[in-house]
Amino acid sequence: MKNFIFFLLVLPLHMLAQEQTSSEKFWNQLKAHCGKAYQGEIIAGGVAGDGFTGEKLVMHVRSCEPNTIKIPFFVGENKSRTWVLRMNDDKIMSLKHDHRHPDGTEEDLTQYGGTSTNVGLENLQMFPADAHTANILPAAATNIWWFTINNTTLTYNLRRLGSERYFSVSFDLTKAIKTPDAPWGTEQ
Helix, strand or coil: CHHHHHHHHHCCHHHHCCCCCHHHHHHHHHHCCCCCEEEEEEEECCCCCCCCCCCCEEEECCEECCCEEEEEEEECCEEEEEEEEEECCCCCEEEEEEEECCCCCECCCCCEEEECCCCCECCEEEEEECHHHHHHCHHHCCEEEEEEECCCEEEEEEEECCCCCEEEEEEEEEEEECCCCCCCCCCC
């Protein structure tokens, strides 16, 4: 018994804790911004009349629970969009797009997204479209969404395979802005 106790006393701390997966490292980087909001800009795929170009783009890491992070994405005065990231027991992340009307009810096209096929990288998580997405938005069946994160930037990206559709928004994580009001469908 003495040898076991001695072993525990000299065992390095990093050996006591289980190594984090890449998805957990990504999650913790994002969670570090909980409560903060950032302004973004379209860096690819913006065209006049798309509803995004020329609008103020803001993301707010509003809610960080153990297995769910909610990030409202405001486009001008439109507060209908929230990115919902979830981590399952296998440390695999999923992304859903929660779309709401001003009265808080769900839009017809909502809860689309996908689940990563693996733990990804600590600075990149990818989400290929799932069956629900293909069912409600057949044209989006080949969508892949992904986020990148580093010390200064978070990007949200969309690519529709087999088409020219590519959209990317970059947020400057070095300049927090005033926290916006709640998204539609959420209490203040």
